[in-house]
Amino acid sequence: MHTFFAPDLVGPTYTLPEDESKHAIRVLRLGLGDTVELLDGRGGRYQAAVADANPKRCQLRIIQHETVAPRPYFTHVAVAPTKNLDRMEWFVEKAVEVGVERISFLRCARSERRELKLERLEKIAISALKQSGQAWLPQLDELQDFAAFMAGVAPATTFIAHLEEGERTALAQVAGAGPGCCVLIGPEGDFTPQEIELAISKGIRPVTLGASRLRTETAALAAVFTAHVVRA
Incomplete structure (x- = not known):
């Protein structure tokens, strides 16, 4: 599964920046319904599906979320x-x-x-x-x-x-x-x-x-x- 960094993810949807959108749609050939992983860098790990396969503003719909606890050390x-x-x-x-x-x-x-x-x-x-x-x-x-x-x-x-x-x-x-x-x-x-x-x-x-x-x-x-x- 392809992974994207989403530091400002809030809510049930997330729109990839233009360069990431182009990479997702033009290079990786992702289409409607394809799933990806999102990491926010703050312990959030998300599974999302492509809701709008626009190469300039690819929109993802969050379908699963887990929070990873910080390491104890x-x-x-x-x-x-x-x-x-x-x-x-x-x-x-x-x-x-x-x-x-x-x-x-x-x-x-x-x-x-x-x-x-x-x-x-x-x-x-x-x-x-x-x-x-x-x-x-x-x-x-x-x-x-x-x-x-x-x-x-x-x-x-x-x-x-x-x-x-x-x-x-x-x-x-x-x-x-x-x-x-x-x-x-x-x-x-x-x-x-x-x-x-x-x-x-x-x-x-x-x-x-x-x-x-x-x-x-x-x-x-x-x-x-x-x-x-x-x-x-």
Whole structure:
């Protein structure tokens, strides 16, 4: 069954935007009575039938609806975006497929990417939502300075993954202790000692994701996957 994103769905009918209408009628060849799935990104999953096969404003009639409860464990990854944006796009796509509640983007001292536009990443997140059938679209936060982000964290459930020498606990051993976790992932040159010191001074615990030296986007995805495994 074909899936469409319907964030503003209200009532017994829904009209697809013009580009989606054209895709549904001209490309997918949907006709009257054909059924599709709609996801609103807020836990709503709908089955709908084509009521008006207009390629500019395809109208759908809702025939079935279920509400999917949020996951009981909240996973939040705060990551410094890579210079090559394709790698961040890959991370967002895979993280949504696995399941993540929030993704924040950090501007760190060693960050090579100083600006970030969310529009493309939001489209990728929606595409991944439709592909995977996830009912909840994660929150994507604008890029912000590391220090500013640190001012709003909850230390008890926040962890910083870094490569500096010192004692670090495996994320898998601590991530499942609370109702959720936030994992900080640094840029390609890692967090600076000063950034690590700031985090630790706030009560944030240093963690490791394993023995391998991971790329930024791989480390971020590993954090998402680890959070799922420990709660399985």
